[in-house]
Amino acid sequence: MTELQKMKRELYRETSLCYQCGKCSSGCPVVEEMDIFPHLIIHLVSLGMEDQVLNNETPWICASCYACAVKCPNDIDIPGIMNRIKEMARENGIKPKRNDIYKFHKTFTEDVLRRGKVHEFRIMMEYNMRLGKPFKNAMLGPKMLLKNKLHFRPPKEVKGFRKWIKKFNQKTEK
Ligand code: SF4
Numbered sequence: 001m002t003e004l005q006k007m008k009r010e011l012y013r014e015t016s017l018c019y020q021c022g023k024c025s026s027g028c029p030v031v032e033e034m035d036i037f038p039h040l041i042i043h044l045v046s047l048g049m050e051d052q053v054l055n056n057e058t059p060w061i062c063a064s065c066y067a068c069a070v071k072c073p074n075d076i077d078i079p080g081i082m083n084r085i086k087e088m089a090r091e092n093g094i095k096p097k098r099n100d101i102y103k104f105h106k107t108f109t110e111d112v113l114r115r116g117k118v119h120e121f122r123i124m125m126e127y128n129m130r131l132g133k134p135f136k137n138a139m140l141g142p143k144m145l146l147k148n149k150l151h152f153r154p155p156k157e158v159k160g161f162r163k164w165i166k167k168f169n170q171k172t173e174k
């Protein structure tokens, strides 16, 4: 069984627990930006409607804030599912319609893979460069610096991160 098939089977198993109460969508802070509500994505996954799921912008808009997951009465890992959908879309060569969303996702994941933690300053710079707008949101920089939210130096690597990545790569290569 390929990784993709395994992923599909796991996704189906997890989402089949959902009884569509809608609590996840009611607490989502970015729901207005989404194509369809998060609970409907879960429903489509449980029905195996792959095309509709993979060609939807909702998983790309998801900010992985976990506000939905803490409300779910069935402990469904909704942000985790959104992330797996994005990975499946990437494996199938599907990108979000909005290019800026894809560029941000790429910048964010590449940075997390460097040390297991994000370096906000680097993300902002790289994202702006990818957009071809080096000074986008530049006015936020001084405000974030004053609030000690922006650091020029990258954070320390998460303990055991290299080992974990090595294991993960070996597993996905099998
Ligand atoms: S909160 Fe959980 S059970 Fe309710 S709709 Fe969302 S995923 Fe389904």
Ligand code: SF4
Binding pocket: 024, 027, 028, 029, 030, 031, 038, 061, 062, 063, 064, 065, 066, 067, 068, 069, 078, 079, 082
């Ligand atoms: S994790 Fe994603 S879907 Fe869930 S509340 Fe946050 S943004 Fe919405």
